[in-house]
Amino acid sequence: MKMTVSVATGAPRANRSIGAILMDSGVLTPEDAERIIQFQKEHDIRFGEAAIRLGLLTEADIQYALSRQFSYAYLRASAEKKTLSDELVAAYQPFSPRVEQLRAIRSQLMLRWFDKTEQRQVLTVVGTDPGVGRTYLAANLAIIFSQLGERTLLIDADMRNPRQHELFLLQNKVGLSTVLAGRSRDEAIIRITDLAGLYVLPSGPIPPNPLELLSKMNLDEFLIHARASFDVVIIDTPSLSVGEDAAMIAARTGSVLAVARTGATRVHAFNDMVQGLTESGVAVVGSVLNDVPPPKKAKKK
Incomplete structure (x- = not known):
């Protein structure tokens, strides 16, 4: 990576x-x-x-x-009952080469974007197609920012095919969809007790109108609240190929980290995405070439 x-x-x-x-x-x-x-x-x-x-x-x-x-929270992989998915390598394998690469990305982001004094606390993770690793990257980056001592919020804004609640083994009865619909507020944000400083806002129940929900002023109000409450806010989004959700969120947050997968992402599609976001006034803070194999899907019985 x-x-x-x-x-x-x-x-x-x-x-x-x-x-x-x-x-x-x-x-x-x-x-x-x-x-x-x-x-x-x-x-x-x-x-x-x-x-x-x-x-x-x-x-x-x-x-x-x-x-x-040294107050560097992580989980022991030998635990009998795991509280998080194995995909969260930053939680279980913090000293592995893969997580060292994630920390290098974190360092670049700290230098190039995140600055609470300038209200630069929010970063949207985007990609052209499903399966490039946006969810994996967003979740693990959130963990390593929290390990740095930053009060970190991870938002699952993929209200079409959400996965963050699966990675963190959370219920998904309330979340971003219920916040945007005005049915819940701070109680939808879940503190991850095993990892100090990390909070997750799941997607919530999948709505019939995700793009319309994202168009509401409630999103702007919530982002203002998030900036006031957290040092780092990382937003996971659906791929651009399934709708304009990610572009809508990026326009509201003003910054993105673009993700591509080795051997899968088409170069012209990725370049078109970056160009389109840039022309819309969105800061493309960086791009990540993900070479981590996608998780294997469980076989249906």
């Missing part, structure tokens, strides 16, 4: 030892911690290195403890 356009973190809270964190999480027993400390003193090495040499901890255990020391 590459961004084809050519942050300060908060102070860490590293006041708890790795051993204490891992004992509290049930990974390490007090007896094993004593063995590690003794081995550490004898060989004059770090606690984590001693634990790995003794075979009592893995590198993943150490990374997990370090993340807790």
Whole structure:
């Protein structure tokens, strides 16, 4: 995954030892911690290195403890009951090369667009066709912005084929559609408790008139409210090939991140999309060439 356009973190809270964190999480027993400390003193090495040499901890255990020391929230993939989809790699594999690429995109966006003092907090993720990875990119970017300490809102504005509620394992009884229809407000925004600072507004029930809903002044009012409440707002949209929804949202937010998929997106269609958005006064902040394979669809029984 590459961004084809050519942050300060908060102070860490590293006041708890790795051993204490891992004992509290049930990974390490007090007896094993004593063995590690003794081995550490004898060989004059770090606690984590001693634990790995003794075979009592893995590198993943150490990374997990370090993340807790420095307030960098992520989920352990070994958890029996997962609270998020495996597609959310930023939550489960924060130190993988794929997530490093996502962090590089985040850095570019911080430099080129996001600035709360100038009211540049909203970014719309767009693509020409279904399956290019807009939903995947929007969700994982939202996670890594929240891990940076930014209060982040992810909005699923795909009111035709929404997926964010599936990725975050949320109900979809209320959401953007009910907000725009005036049937709900802040209660539709869901705090993701496992990832500090991350909030999700699902699409809500699929309406018969998504484009008309997006044309309402309620969208402008909600975006004003979102800018006042969040540091970063990322909006997932349907593909341009299924309707004008994404173009409508982009015109209201004023900025987009354009997504293409390797071997799937037609160059002329992508260029036409970017040109059309630019001519409409929308800032195309950057483009992402997604080389992550699309998720496999479950076979129907």
